[in-house]
Amino acid sequence: MFIRRFIQLQLGLCLYGVSLALLVRADLGLDPWDVFHQGLSEKTGLSLGSILIIVGAAVMLLWIPLRQRPGIGTISNIFVIGLVADLALYLMPPLQHLAVQGLALFAGVMLNAVASAAYIGAGMGPGPRDGLMTGLARRTGWPLRWTRMGIEGTVLALGWLLGGSVGLGTVVYAVAIGPLIQLMLPWFEIAPKREVIPAATT
Template identity: 60%
Template sequence: MMTRRLIQLYAGLILYGFSMALMLRANLGLDPWDVFHQGIAMRTGWSFGTVVNVVGAFVLLLWLPLRQRPGIGTISNIVVIGLAVDASLYLLPTAETLPVRAALLALGIVLSGLAGGAYIGAGLGPGPRDGLMTGFVRRSGWSIRLVRTGIELLVLAIGWLLGGTVGLGTILYAVSIGWLVQVFLPHLTIAERPPRPALDLQ
């Protein structure tokens, strides 16, 4: 069971990095966190994947006052996605025509939903950004929708001011990613194995 969880976790994280690279190559707008990542990358000269890793580690530090506990999936999220997106950007050519860019955008959004369902369904710990959201919800008593919207609007605004790409892809991602994860997650959730009944030795 654990082997399956680990395989699904890492497959999902690698696929998530690949989906991010597809949206970057489409150049039609990124999801809020990636607008933030891209803006920082443009200002620092770091690779996109390096920024993803560094921001993930910083966000994890914000878990401390929220008393969140990371899992192996949380730590793996910080390391693997950044490496996967940089490797994918190295392999993927730049898209020139609008139809190709639109296809990359659509594929990137769908694969992001599939990848999210895979690594969440593995049940080995949330990503640092998701954990930040759930931690705030638990400590504040506010709704998930309010906290998530507030965090994503904040990072989107900062990323846009830093030069990150906001566009049609940003809107499409925002309106579709929740539904996509909801579609994929039930098929990818690995149920806990029920404990074996104790032997009756009487």
């Protein structure tokens, strides 16, 4: 069982990195956390994958006062998505035509949902950003939806100010990703059911 869960976890994280590269190449807007990551990448000159790793590690440190415990999935999330995203971006050329960009956006959102359902379903620990949301909600007593909106609204605004890509893709992702993950999760779930917090998995 452990081997199956571990393989599913790693495949899900790899697919997540590829989906992120598709959304970046679509250039029609990213999800809030990746707007922030892209903005930091633009300002620092570091690769997007490097920023994903650095931010993921920094966010996990915020778990300490929240008394959150990382799992294998948490550590893997920090490194695998960033490394795969950089490799995929290296292999994918920039897209020039709006129709092709639209297809990349659609493919990126769908693949992201499959990837998220796979690694959440493996039940080996949340991503650092998801853990921050659940931990903060538990410690403060704030409703999870409002905690998530507050965090993602903040990183979206900061990312936009830093030059991250906000657009139609940001809206499409926000509207579609939750229902898609909820639909796909039963296909992949191995561990007992838990509350799903879509879209922050990086």
